[in-house]
Amino acid sequence: MFRPIRLQHVSIKHRPLVSTFCTSNRRPLLFGPGPANPYPRTLLAMSRDTLGHLHPSFIPVMNSVKKELQRVFQTSNKVTFPLSATGSGAMEASLVNLLEPGESVAIVCHGYWGDRITNMALRQNLKPIRIEGPWGKVIPVDKIAKIIKQQKPHALFVVHGESSTGICQPLHELKDICGDTLLIADTVVTLGGMPVFTDKWRLDVVYSGSQKCLSCTPGLSLISFSERAMDKIRKRKTAISSFYFDVLELHKYWGDDKIYHHTAAINNIYALDETLKHINTVGLPTMWCQHKDVAEYFYQQLNLLKLQPLVPNVKDRLLPLTTVRIPDGINGKAVQRDLVNNHGIEIAGGLGQLAGKVWRIGFMGSNATRENVDIFMEAFGDVLNKHGFNNNYINDRMCI
Numbered sequence: 322m323f324r325p326i327r328l329q330h331v332s333i334k335h336r337p338l339v340s341t342f343c344t345s346n347r348r349p350l351l352f353g354p355g356p357a358n359p360y361p362r363t364l365l366a367m368s369r370d371t372l373g374h375l376h377p378s379f380i381p382v383m384n385s386v387k388k389e390l391q392r393v394f395q396t397s398n399k400v401t402f403p404l405s406a407t408g409s410g411a412m413e414a415s416l417v418n419l420l421e422p423g424e425s426v427a428i429v430c431h432g433y434w435g436d437r438i439t440n441m442a443l444r445q446n447l448k449p450i451r452i453e454g455p456w457g458k459v460i461p462v463d464k465i466a467k468i469i470k471q472q473k474p475h476a477l478f479v480v481h482g483e484s485s486t487g488i489c490q491p492l493h494e495l496k497d498i499c500g501d502t503l504l505i506a507d508t509v510v511t512l513g514g515m516p517v518f519t520d521k522w523r524l525d526v527v528y529s530g531s532q533k534c535l536s537c538t539p540g541l542s543l544i545s546f547s548e549r550a551m552d553k554i555r556k557r558k559t560a561i562s563s564f565y566f567d568v569l570e571l572h573k574y575w576g577d578d579k580i581y582h583h584t585a586a587i588n589n590i591y592a593l594d595e596t597l598k599h600i601n602t603v604g605l606p607t608m609w610c611q612h613k614d615v616a617e618y619f620y621q622q623l624n625l626l627k628l629q630p631l632v633p634n635v636k637d638r639l640l641p642l643t644t645v646r647i648p649d650g651i652n653g654k655a656v657q658r659d660l661v662n663n664h665g666i667e668i669a670g671g672l673g674q675l676a677g678k679v680w681r682i683g684f685m686g687s688n689a690t691r692e693n694v695d696i697f698m699e700a701f702g703d704v705l706n707k708h709g710f711n712n713n714y715i716n717d718r719m720c721i
């Protein structure tokens with residue numbers, strides 16, 4: 322007689338959850354540029370009962386998220402909240418709110434994200450002033466200062482962690498050169514994994530994504546506006562061209578008024594609240610040290626494998642994410658496919674002019690452990706051998 326299978330009787334090996342996405346039986350390991358694996362408590366929080374966006378029991382969650390976000394962004398900015406959109410939505414929100422058509426924005430361009438911001442700025446009839454440099458190199462502050470001094474743009478846009486090249490463009494030195502120019506910072510890859518001090522560094526608009534070093538589920542971004550930014554926004558002569566991203570409207574929901582704007586991403590916000598509480602309990606300095614330690618350990622292991630990071634200078638590197646040069650004659654995509662299909666490990670290839678030239682490998686948030694580096698390197702060494710990059714990684718590691 323046919324007996325239906327009850328899920329609790331099925332061993333973890335046979336549950337479809339993982340094997341739907343990859344042929345390995347292990348939990349998927351997300352070692353690319355994000356999303357990273359969420360914390361188990363984050364995933365559990367997602368499954369709580371959904372509430373309405375103005376339900377009395379949801380209001381304390383909103384208040385908690387705002388408070389925890391201020392801690393993570395290191396700010397006392399009142400206008401700090403999540404957006405129902407990914408990091409790209411926050412990118413657009415920063416431009417569309419802060420700047421009016423015809424105004425200028427200087428953009429630090431040395432990777433894929435600088436190009437994307439330029440594209441967004443042009444669509445909003447802004448005047449982008451590109452401060453260009455080679456991909457994979459930090460742009461010296463003097464060069465930025467010169468352009469700010471000469472052209473006095475309304476805003477300066479800087480990506481803190483260029484995830485296409487693996488560099489970290491310093492933000493701390495910019496407050497001394499900006500003057501009346503407002504400073505917009507993309508911290509999608511750095512928040513939670515490297516120091517970000519919104520108030521101390523005088524960032525006027527700062528945003529991040531939920532799914533990278535915070536290890537929350539994808540789908541939300543986080544944004545914070547300084548009083549100086551809000552002052553400019555309140556004095557605009559033209560309406561903010563996006564209703565969905567209008568910070569003045571959004572603040573009526575996230576601030577004290579609690580007026581409906583759109584249906585909030587309730588379960589994502591539970592997950593965010595849980596994640597931020599976890600991070601603030603562990604402590605940001607601990608998170609930063611963990612990412613640094615794991616990055617340095619990863620560089621050592623890459624060295625054993627005789628692979629080169631794209632960014633030569635260690636102090637310029639983006640700690641949560643490393644771009645690794647693909648050796649001559651190796652098919653980068655085939656290596657990625659083998660890793661995901663046979664080891665359940667996801668990494669990514671290059672973007673834009675670095676497509677086919679680098680892999681992007683990240684140990685972010687909950688994934689930032691030496692144990693994960695070991696798991697990855699063992700699989701990577703093995704896969705590379707199969708694909709013609711002969712190495713003795715396991716033996717070499719035993720010898721040190």
Ligand SMILES: Cc1ncc(COP(=O)(O)O)c(C=O)c1O
Binds near residue numbers: 354408509
């Ligand atoms: C530096 C940077 N900014 C913005 C984004 C866009 O974020 P999302 O993919 O969440 O829209 C990314 C995504 O990788 C990023 O690395």
